[in-house]
Every structure is written in structure tokens, then in C-alpha cells.
Amino acid sequence: MAPGHQSRPLLPAVVPLGWAMAAGAVLLISGVHDEEPPRPSAGQAFSASADPAPPAVRPLPPADPVRLRIATIGVNAPLTRVGLDAAGALRTPPPGEPGLAGWYGDGIAPGSAGTAVVTGHVDTPAGDPGVFHDLGALTTGATIEISRADRRTAVFTVRAVELYDKRRFPSRKVYGSSGRPELRLITCGGGYTEDTGYLGNVVVYATLTAVT
Template identity: 60%
Template sequence: MAPRNTTDSSSSSFIPSARLLAWTLVVGAVLVTGAVHDERPPQPSAGQAFSPPPGATARRTAAPSDPAVSPLPPAEPLWLRIPAINVNAPVTKLHLDSSGALEPPPADRPDLAGWYSEGTTPGSAGTAVTAGHVDLPGGNAGVFYELGVLTKGDTIEINRADQRTAVFTVDALEIYEKDRFPSEKVYGSSERAELRVITCGGGYAKDTGYQGNIVVYATLTAVR
């Protein structure tokens, strides 16, 4: 099923998508719904974005994490941890609905991290995608409320069903407006084991919700 870009005006949903190489990847969904805000969730600073070479436009090249390790065979993710922001979350599978949109984690479980289960498993060669709520109606914080606090070099750990832990190192954080979401940059195929962590971010309006998305880029650097 070919995915499509859709924005629901009653929420801050996002469904950026791209057809890349041998398979189609879509991520997004209703990762937050019309929350009541006294404060914005933390947003990444410009210094955490990829640094383009002088005179070049800001586009991602190969992940800079070093050293990289050999990708693992496929195995489902069970648990996601981000020590720097005290995230310790069970992972739930996310699927496409009949319209081609990625279903979000349940709204009554803001503690869950979602994984696009028709895509790459975290730690395997390719680009694995995880997503989760930033917050929920009433202002309750979601699992990725503090995602914008991360910095380059922080780690993301994923426990897998094969009893291995894939450890990823953050290469960059970037924030994109929904109507300018760079699908190929975010979801592009890789021979390395890479991870994306995505939630809502940017400006906020009561009628349309969040105006953008925070994307964390990370590369597998250790296996335990």
C-alpha cells in the first residue's frame, strides 16, 4: 500500500512518507491530540542538527557515529531506554490502517514507544523507525516529552527478542515543519543499522496542534 501525507485538522497528526528502494515506509500518526499547554516540550537546539560542509545545503550524508558495528539479524524490539532523559518504555507494534496511515500507540498508554513493525527491526541493517506521543489532552506528558533535550553522543538502548541489546548513538536531532518533512532524508535506506525516533514538535496552535516533528537520528554502535 502506498502511503500518503495527511494532516487531520482536529489533531496534530502527521504522516510523512516516502517510497524508498524495495519497500514503502510510512510513519507518523496521531502522536498527540490537542493538548492543553502551559509550557512547550523541550525543542532541539540548532547545534544538534547535522552540520553541512561550507557552502552546502543542509542535507544528511552518512551517519557520523564511530565506530559502527555489524548489523544484527532481525529480532523484534521489546523495550526502549534513553538514559539521558529517563525513558524506560515497553515497545508496541504499529501498523498501517486501511487508509495507509500509521496507527499511533494507544492514547490511554502515553508510556508506550511504538515501532513500525512492517519495517526494519532495530539493530538490523536499514532504517528502523520508532514513534510516540509527546503529550496528550489535559497536558499529560508522553513517552517522548523530553526528546528535544537529547544531544549528539547520547545513547538509545533497545532490548530485543533475541536477548540482545542494540545500543545506538545519537548523530543529530532535527526539527521539521510538517509540510516540509524530508521523507527521503529521514527514511532513506542504509547498509548500516540506523534508528529514527520521532515525535511532534515545533510551534503549537489549538486548532491544528503541533506544526512540526522532532526527528532523532542514531546509529548502532554497540551490542550487548
């Protein structure tokens, strides 16, 4: 990947319309790695046999998330609240803080009923790894922990990890709510060009399975 880039519109925005729909784009940094970030394997995608109903866990009342931990890929990151810009695009954490993850604060709190959304940078303008650089390597069955301001920890189990072409991002599938407490982690991924940045988005689907 050649040096020289700028932030690119890569993710649909989240709009609070009962359940989230796409409108606009999220800006994530497109870096200059010689090698692209990990891609999820075909075995991590949804399938009828590999997507059983999750255990029944009572949803939590709303509370701001404060920290995200994914032990299997070495993530232990503070969370900051992000919102929409004037164009309806979901803001991301400041580019100068690649280790910070962003929670869409006008949506669902992680652990509450509905679909919570967390974004993060895959890398920096200099090509250094961002907080979600290895998101594509996450496997089904892995655990995601989110510590909340109410001193509870929402524990999610990964159900699928998929890579989408940004031009055909399945907004209804990603942001739609089943009524269960669910979580989506989203970052850039796939191939890269100097003109457009990363060509796709990695999306992790996870469901609340425990509270500590």
C-alpha cells in the same frame, strides 16, 4: 494553549518500498501544555564536521524490540508493534497509554541493516507528558538502548536531533537507508495551535554502535 483538541495528522507514514517513503500521516496526540516541549538546539542538527561515519558494527538478524531506554532524558518504556491503517498512515500506540512507544513492525527491526522507526506521544489530551515529551532535549552522542526478544540489546548513538515543519517533512532524509543499522525516533514538536495541533516533528537520528 487552549483546552479542547483532537488528534492531528502530524507525521508522514512509513511505506515499505525498499526504503521508506512518505504517504499519509501519523496521528499523535496534541496536548494542552502551557509550555511547549523542548526543541532541539541548532547545535544538534547535522553538519559536515559533526557527522563522522559511525564505527563498524555488524547488523543483527531481525528480532522484535521489547523495551526502549534513553537514560539522559529518563525514558524506560515498553515497545509495541504498530502498522499502517487503511489510508496508509502509521498508527501510534493507544492514546490511553502515553508511556508506550511504537515500533513500525512491518519495517526494519532495530539493530538490523536499514532504518528502524519508533514513534511515541509527546503528551496526552489532558496535557500530561508522553513518552517522548523530552525528545527535543536529547543531544548528539547520547545513547539509546533497545532490548530485543532475542535477549540482545542494540545500542545506538545519537548523531543528530532536528525539528521539521510538518508541511515540509523531509521523508527521504528521515526514512532513507544508508545500509547501516540506523534508528529514527519521531514525535510532535515545535509551536502549537488549537486548529492544527503541533506544527512540527522532532526527529532523532541514531546509528548502531554496540551490541550487548
